[in-house]
Amino acid sequence: MTITRRLALTAGLGSALTALSLSALRADGPVLDAIEGAEDFWLATDAYIYGYPLVTVEMTRRVITNVARMEATRGPMGQIINLRQYPDASYRDVTAPNADTLYSSGFFDVDKEPWVLSVPDMKGRYFLLPMLDGWTTVFAVPGTRTTGTGAQTYAITGPGWGGTLPPGLKELKSPTNIVWLIGRIYCTGTPEDYAAVHALQDQLKMVPLSFYGKEYTPPPSVVDPSIDMKRPVRDQVNRMDAVAYFTLLAQLMKANPPSAADAPEIARFAKIGLVPGKDFDPKKLDADFAHRIPQVGFDRIMLQTKVNRAVKKVNGWFYDTETGIYGTDYLNRALVTAIGLGANRGRDAVYPMSQKDADGRDYDGANKYVIHFDKGQMPPVEGFWSITMYNPQYFFMANPINRYSISPRQNLKSNPDGSVDIYLQEDSPGADKESNWLPAPAGKFVLMLRMYWPNESDPSILDGTWTPPAAKKMDRVTTALSR
DSSP states (O other): OOOOHHHHHHSSHHHHHHHHTTSSSOOOSHHHHHSTTHHHHHHHHHHHHHHHHHHHHHHHHHHHHOSSSOBTTBOOTTSOEEOOSOOOTTOOSSSSOOSSEEEEEEEEEOSSSOEEEEEOOOTTOOEEOOEEOTTOOEEEOOBHHHHOSSOEEEEEEOTTOOOOOOTTOEEEEOSSSEEEEEEEEEOOOSHHHHHHHHHHHTTOEEEEGGGTTSOOOOOOOOOOTTSOSSSOHHHHHHTSOHHHHHHHHHHHHHHSOOOGGGHHHHHHHGGGTOOTTSOOOGGGSOHHHHTTHHHHHHHHHHTHHHHOTTEEEETTEEEESOOSOOTTOHHHHHHHHHHHTTOOOTTTEEOOEESBOTTSOBOBTTSOEEEEEOTTOSOOBSSOEEEEEEOTTSOOOOOTTOOOEEOGGGOOOBOTTSOEEEEEESSOOOGGGGGGEEEOOSSBOEEEEEEESBOSSSSOTTTTSSOOOOEEEHHHHHHHHHO
8 A cells, every 4th residue: 555645644654753753863764754745844844943933032022012101021112121020920921031130121123223222330230131133042242241340332233234333332233133132130139129220220221323312202102902912922832833833934034034054954945935035835835744843843842851962961950051052053942942032141141940850750849859059069150040940831830928939149048067958849848947948839840040150160060060959859858868
């Protein structure tokens, strides 16, 4: 019997194709060779992975900027949104938010003219102002590590701009017309420190170059009622069918061109109707397998937590030190988009994540866990570190003390030998240990360890001479100590 493409994908071999598509490498083999059109299917999932960051950034932009005026975590295009307090359990705009810094963010279109960013004197306070292009590459990052904390002024220019800037403006050229500023200013969370950071946020200014040195009033913003403002962005992206996804991707690539290094990859996609500068041609995408592309493409992305060479795995944590600048590692870029959209360059921050305890079991609030730091073995950073708890979708969960992360700013108590224990559990470990308590939910959860400005000398997070300790179940810890 001849195995046709339609029969294969609808009568059982489609499952085999899905499983094989979960390889990080091209898994061509006997089964794939037997399926007519398998090469095109692979090609389409490659294109899905390639475009995942650009599509996700655009959907994020739509949700965040689709308001008439500033409101909480959202604001119109061309305006800086200053978050005045840490996000809470209701926040769903961006996965894996932090509760260590106050964000100052915004989307800007540098197609028609550059935009000028004015930064006040931060008076020694840690901050960074990473700017992402449409593909999530951090193309510039003014901040404490790179430029110091004094007053600074920059002109962000687009890929096609070639004019002359006024004296005193340093050019930062964006590879794409869309620019996403995701500024972070360290804050302890006390009322006094909130006020101090608010004063700094109010001095951050962003204006078109034509209004530099002049009074500027942003134009009115028009709300699009068709945009889904409630469903998380990642869910909106993942629910798109293949035709809608590639149609949007093709539109976005007109204003946000692929890099020169992407040319070989992009040339392959013409076969399925995806050509830079042109509308997507859905007739070139085989309808028999189109419905499988988004799910298989996303599964391949998420499998990178297990097989990507850029992902280090130790003591139940996995982390990527190659974030922010991806080159042609499209799978890694898509993975970071899916679970840590807006990630910094590795030299600015590393984000180990843990989905399982020291025994390889899922975290569950029905258990109690401890993370033990030996004396002198706290994360080696020049900036700051914290441990954050999320639900499995990487959002905060409500808890009785509104604590979503734990760090030295909680005045962690040391043990008699100088070591420090962090308690992860649903109920308080007791008043004497509550400073070291990160509340857990009744159900599943995951962890993220943020480490800003890692030391570049020994011990170093970047070269693996320092690694995070495992989270262990309390009954295992107690048994070990009793022996």
